Structure formats: structure tokens, C-alpha cells
Amino acid sequence: MAELIVSGLVRAFGDVRAVDGVDFTVADGEFLTLLGPSGCGKSTTLAAIAGLDKPDAGRISLGGRDFFNATTGTFVPPERREIGLVFQSYALWPHLTVRQNLEFPLKLRRIGRAERARRIEESLGLVEMIPYADRYPHALSGGQQQRVALARTLVYRPGLLLLDEPLSNLDAKLRERARTWLRHLQSQVGVTTVYVTHDQSEALALSDRIAVMNGGRIVQLADPRTIYDRPSDAFIADFIGSSNFLSGTVLASDNGTVRVGLGERLELSAPSPRPLAPGTAVRVSVRPEQIGVVDPSAANGANVFPAEILERTFLGAHNTLEVRAGESRFRVECRKVPENDHIHVHIPESAGIVFPQAAGH
Ligand SMILES: Nc1ncnc2c1ncn2[C@@H]1O[C@H](COP(=O)(O)OP(=O)(O)OP(=O)(O)O)[C@@H](O)[C@H]1O
Numbered sequence: 001m002a003e004l005i006v007s008g009l010v011r012a013f014g015d016v017r018a019v020d021g022v023d024f025t026v027a028d029g030e031f032l033t034l035l036g037p038s039g040c041g042k043s044t045t046l047a048a049i050a051g052l053d054k055p056d057a058g059r060i061s062l063g064g065r066d067f068f069n070a071t072t073g074t075f076v077p078p079e080r081r082e083i084g085l086v087f088q089s090y091a092l093w094p095h096l097t098v099r100q101n102l103e104f105p106l107k108l109r110r111i112g113r114a115e116r117a118r119r120i121e122e123s124l125g126l127v128e129m130i131p132y133a134d135r136y137p138h139a140l141s142g143g144q145q146q147r148v149a150l151a152r153t154l155v156y157r158p159g160l161l162l163l164d165e166p167l168s169n170l171d172a173k174l175r176e177r178a179r180t181w182l183r184h185l186q187s188q189v190g191v192t193t194v195y196v197t198h199d200q201s202e203a204l205a206l207s208d209r210i211a212v213m214n215g216g217r218i219v220q221l222a223d224p225r226t227i228y229d230r231p232s233d234a235f236i237a238d239f240i241g242s243s244n245f246l247s248g249t250v251l252a253s254d255n256g257t258v259r260v261g262l263g264e265r266l267e268l269s270a271p272s273p274r275p276l277a278p279g280t281a282v283r284v285s286v287r288p289e290q291i292g293v294v295d296p297s298a299a300n301g302a303n304v305f306p307a308e309i310l311e312r313t314f315l316g317a318h319n320t321l322e323v324r325a326g327e328s329r330f331r332v333e334c335r336k337v338p339e340n341d342h343i344h345v346h347i348p349e350s351a352g353i354v355f356p357q358a359a360g361h
């Protein structure tokens, strides 16, 4: 069982704690993504797992075997970890054909000729690159090179696949196709995978679970749906997708649901991850697509507010409205643009999450 365990991982560069006490486990065959803003410690974590960098503290093991253990002084060199690595710059050897690129790591491992040929065929088949086996890298498109780079790591059957922004050189359309294809490939091969990206839609689309990182720490680790619907703090709500933040004050708190006063006139009920005392300054995060434009006949319902449209933006599949309700301004996403500037909006209770003003930023 190739279960990856990372615990108490610390890596400092001078005063910067690039990785500041990171713990996570990736189950056998699982696809876990490290997601976070630039500089949050994703690549440093991946480099530690690969053995390209030596952490200051903690422990890393795969399938029960220690790769690194600061307490016992264990450090397995990268070439003995049997890990498949694909980085953003997926350098193929330019003077070798696709087939020779794949053959190289197998020769290094002293695998016999017949077995080499069989594995190369199999790996190129997985990435649908058999027809290109005798081409040189310069005669391939970026996406095709990316696929060869992946095939080259799969050819020697790594126990673990580490991918650091492997799709970042592709254009938007190709990137989307590569996502589907990569996910399919990963589940077909069944290899435990750690994927690094700062692209939240890529993380949501690909992962079994996502570890959101900020400032060298994991701030939330959960499945994509939970990360999107139930971010555990305002930083995550802001980083994943796009959220409105409505400022207000807690009026009352009851069993996980908080009634928030938005300015003088409006009241909104929404769940809060933690208990909040009346009078606490808060921000309620609400995703634009979860706010509904409703019929004025619903005007007396809970969480329904009169609002004024300030701006309309056409975005193809949907429209964005910039609206003002009382003293709050926020964005609403809708398919059909209302003709009248004066509308009513509904913020379903389950759509909002209340965070204390001090948390996040
Ligand atoms: N060799 C190094 N020497 C000094 N500081 C480093 C070194 N490597 C990384 N850092 C610092 O550690 C922090 C984390 O870097 P890391 O490369 O892990 O970020 P990242 O999350 O991968 O970001 P990005 O999305 O931009 O690739 C950054 O502040 C970076 O400047």
C-alpha cells in the first residue's frame, strides 16, 4: 500500500518558514492537491517529498518506509525513492526521440530490452502518444511534450506521482482537456498523487481532496465540494471561487445560526462555523451565483432584500449584476438580466457563512 504520510514538516530559509508544520496523509491511489497563493510553500513541500530538498523537522514516509525522519536522521536520496516527478518545465531530452526519452530511465534501472519495449508501448499508449514515438521533442506541441513527460514518469511505475503545476504552459482550452485526461489517467494507473497548483478551478476539477495552504501551513483539508461550500475561514472563501463579503454586526446567535444586522435596516441569517457573541463585527461571505433575483411578491420572506442594480456585465453564459441593498454592495450572478433597476434579491440562509471581522484579512 503506497500511503504517503507527511507529519510535522518544517523547512525554513533564514527567517522565512516556507513550510511551517505541515501534516497530511494521502491514501493509496488518492489524488491530493496542494492549493494556495504564490509563496505559500507548495513547491517546498513537494521538493521535500521528492527528496530534492532536506527539511528541518518532521517525517515523510511512503508505504510504511521512512523517506525522511528528522528524529532518526533518516534521509533517502531522491533516486532511491522511486517517485515520478513532473515539474512546470517538463524538460525532455532534446536530442532523444520520444521513445528514447522513455527508455532512458529504464536503462538506468537495468531493465532488459524486451521488458523496456513492452513498458514504453504501454506508457505511450496510456497518454495516446504511440504515433509520435520516433519524433524529437521540438517537433511536438506543448501539450504533447507534457504527455510524453508524464509517460516518462509512468514508465518505471513510480509508487508516488508528484506534479508541480504540470499544465501551466498550456493554453486555456488545452489545459481543460489535459485536466480531464490527467484525471482519467491517474485513476486508471491508480498511483498515489500529490498535485501542486495555485489554480483553484484545476484543483476543484481534479482532486479527491484539497489541502489549502497559506503562509507555510495547511488551513483546510477536505474534498472539493466542502472546500467550495464550507470554507473554514475568510481567506479560503476569498481564495476559492469568488465571494462577496458583507460587513455587519451579530444581533443574535442560536445553535450555529447567526442573525446579522447589515447596516441600519437589513437582517440576514446565516450559519457560522463558530459561536459568535452579539455585538461581534463580522463579514458574511456569499457567492454571487447563490444569490437569487426574486419576484417582488416574495418581498416579505426571510433574507429577501430590496436592491438596486448599479451595473450589468454580460459574460456569455451568465450576467453579473453589481447591486446595492441598504448599505451593502455585492455582485449577483444571473442568467437573465432584469429590466428594472429595482429588484429583490434572496440570499438563502445556507448560502452565507459568517466569519469574525478579525479573522482572515
Ligand atoms: N531556496 C530558497 N531559499 C530561500 N527562500 C526560499 C527558497 N525556496 C523557497 N523559498 C521561499 O519559501 C517560500 C515558499 O516557496 P515555495 O516555492 O514553496 O512557494 P510556492 O507555494 O510553490 O509558490 P508558487 O505558487 O509561486 O510556485 C517563499 O517565500 C520562497 O521565497
Ligand SMILES: [Mg+2]
Pocket (backbone or CB within 6 Å): 042, 043, 044
Ligand atoms: Mg511553486
